[in-house]
Amino acid sequence: MLRAGVRPDDRTFPFALTAAAAAAGDDARKGREIHGSVIKVGFFYDVFVGNTLLTFYGTLGDLLAAKQVFDEMLHRERDQVSYNTLIVGYSENPLCSEALDLFLDMRSVGIEYDVVSIVGALSACGNLSALKQGKEIHCLSMRKLFDTHLFVANSLIDLYTKCGRIALGKKIFDRISNKDVASWNAMILGYGMQGELEAAINLFDLMKDEGLEYDHVSYIAVLSACSHAGLVERGKRYFDQMLAQNIRPTQMHYACMVDLLGRAGLMTEAAELVRSMPFEADSNVWGALLGACRIHGNIELAQLAAEHLFKLKPGHCGYYILLSNMYAEVGRWNEADKVRALMKSRKVKKNPGCSWVQIGNKLRAFLVGEGSQGSELELCYDELVKGERMSSAYLSWPQT
């Protein structure tokens, strides 16, 4: 169009940017070039153009660029969709505190919440395990009569199961009259995550009896449950069933299968599966293999997995630590030191691990990392969970 000398108009860019967002995984440059044209041609202040730019950068995972576009949009043009797009972009990436901040800002500038805002905010709460804030948003959605909306209900299942409230999640699940595949997936994943593996697998089987078709997420849910339950043969059967259903396995499915085999000690089979994959394994797959090597003390295979991981995720501290610890455990100190040196040369920092325990209105962090055994840090709850500001009169959880 540009080469033909035809000038794009305000409708051209949303189409082009939607396509660029869909192609973002393969080629991000196109979308950035289109962003350049938007500025050149002068359609930046069209709210649709701005919103599709937000979608493009959100899909790409470049939330800094998305925030910059958002900030440069004029206040009176920024609309409900602009806020929702950025909230969802943050919660997917996952910058969940930022998502909740924006959710609060939205109302303070006078833009109403709709189901999309609520769904994005609930998802952010789930990822943060922010039960209190999640309940407040649940309450808000009840007042707005959104709580029976399917997507909202599904997000609530996700929220409560991620926060350990399985029974509450199940209650919401049972009350949905028009359950879709995401409702079932959220509940199966919830059971799996909380260690109720039999319940997860039973629900997966029940789903078919209820006449629903599995999708690729259903299989991730059931495969990870089988993996944790040590049900190797059953997991293999589900994997074959997925292939028979013409669902193409993704990296995540292979990661689940490698985890299933590796955890059970079938290291050769796990490594063979990685080799036979129809595409290059990503860090999830190699990470699952490395984890299995750690459990079963297979240093040779761990070296291979780590080699790939150091290339794929050079800044990820966990992989260096894991391999170094494996060497140390068997007294191969020189090699352990080499891995630590490699880590240092790449300026990869290890943050000490800690456990968070909420006591009253305080959040206590127990540092359990090396050299800090037993030390304890006390912080104000709202220093850490920015969503605390939601506890105002109009957003309180009913006591009934």
Add this chain to the structure above:
DNA sequence: TGTGGTTTCC
């Protein structure tokens, strides 16, 4: 002729 939504390994 245009924009936003739930569920995904370790």
